Amino acid sequence: MNFWKAVVAIIWKDIRAELRTKDILSSVFVFALLTVIVFNFAYELRVPSMKMVVPGIIWVAISFAGTLGLNRAFVIEQDKGSLAGLLLAPVDRAAIYFGKMLANLIFILVVELALLPLVMIFFNLSLITGPHLLVLFLGTYGFAAVGTVFSAMAVSTRAREVLLPVLLFPVLLPVLVAGVKMTGGLVDGASLSEMGNWLQLVALYDVGFTVVAYLTFGFVVEE
Template identity: 45%
Template sequence: MKTPFFKAVLSIVRKDLRTELRSRELISSMGLFALLSILVFSFALELDRIARQEAISGVLWVTVVFASFLGLNRSLAMERDQGNLDAMLIAPIARTTIFFGKLVGNFLFTITVGLLLLPIMTVLYNVSLVQPLVLAVLFMGTFGFTTVGTLLATMTVQTRARENLLPIVMMPLALPLLLAAVKASTNLLTDSATEDWVAWVQILAMVDVVYLVMCYLLFEYVIEE
C-alpha cells in the first residue's frame, strides 16, 4: 500500500528537521558562512547611502546563494553517505515525494539563514531590508533556487567532485532566477524605485513555477539513473 503523498513528504521533512536539530550541521555552517560574508562585504564596501542601497541586494543574494550551496551539498551528501537515499527509494512511496520532502527541508534551512541575514544587514548597512515585499522576493528567490538546487544536488552527489560540481552546473541554470531576484530586490530598495519591480517579481514567479514543474518531472529519471 502506497503511503499518502503528503504524509510521506511530511515524514521526510520531519526527519530532516530532527536530524538538523540534533546535529545543527547545516544551519551552523550556512549561518557562519553567511555572517562572515556580510561582515567582509560591510568592511570592504564603505559606500555612501545610494551606493549601499544599490549594492545591498547583490550582497544579500551572493551570500544566500553561496550559503545554500553549502546546505544543498551537505543535505544530499548525508542522505547518500548514510544510506538513507536507498532506504527512501525502497519505501512504498512515490519517488517524487523524496524530491518534495528534500526541497521543503532545504528551503526551510536556506530561508532561515536568509531571514537571519535581513536584520543583521539592516544594522550593518543602515538600509531597511525588513520589508514585506523584500521578504516576498527573498521567499520566491530562495524557493526557486532550492528547487533547482535539490534536483542538481541529487545528481552531483553521485559524483566524486560533488562540492565543486554543484555550483558549476547550477549557476547557468539559476541565472534567470537570480537575475529576476536581484533586479526585483534592487528596485525595491533604491530610492529611485520604479514600478519595474512588479515585472521582475512576475518573472521570478514564472521561473519558480517552470523550475518546479521541470524538476518534478525530471526527478524520477535523475534518481534512477
C-alpha cells in the same frame, strides 16, 4: 493523501536531524555572514553608498551559502545509504523530491531570517517588510527547486560537492538577476507593482522548474 504524508515525514525527519546537530544551519549562517562582511571590505569607500550594493551582497551571500547547505543535505542522505532506504519505501519519487526540496527551502529561509536583521543593522536599511520577504521567498524557492535536483546529481558523481555550483549558477542566473533587481528597487523606494514583469519572471521560473524537477527527479535518484 499518502503522497503528502510522505513529504511531511521527510521534511520532519530532516528538521529533527538538523535541530539535533545544527550542522547545516550553523555553517550556512556563518558562511553567509562572512560573505556579507567580506563584501563590505570589498566595496566600502569604493562606492558612494553601500545601499547601492547591498541587494547584490544579499543575493550573492544567499546563493553561496545556500549552495553549501544543498550539498550537505544530500551528502547526509548518501553517507549511510539512507537515500536508497527512501527509494525502497513505497513512496512516489516526486514525494522524495518535494520532501527534500521543502526541507532545503526551510533551512535557507531560516538562515535568511537570521541574516536579515544583521544586514539591516550593518547597513542601516529596512529589509523586513512584506515585499522584501516575498521577493526573498520567490527567489529562494527557485534556488531550492533547481538546487535540490542538481545536488542529488552532484553527490553521486566523482567530483561530488565541487560540481554543484558549476551546474547550478548558470541555470540560476535569471533568479539572481531578478532578485537583485527587485531587492534593489525596493531599497530605492520603488513598489513591487512597478516591478511586475520581474515578479512574473521569477514566478514563471519557479513554477516551470518545479514541473521539470517533478518530471525528472526519478531519473536522478534511480538507477
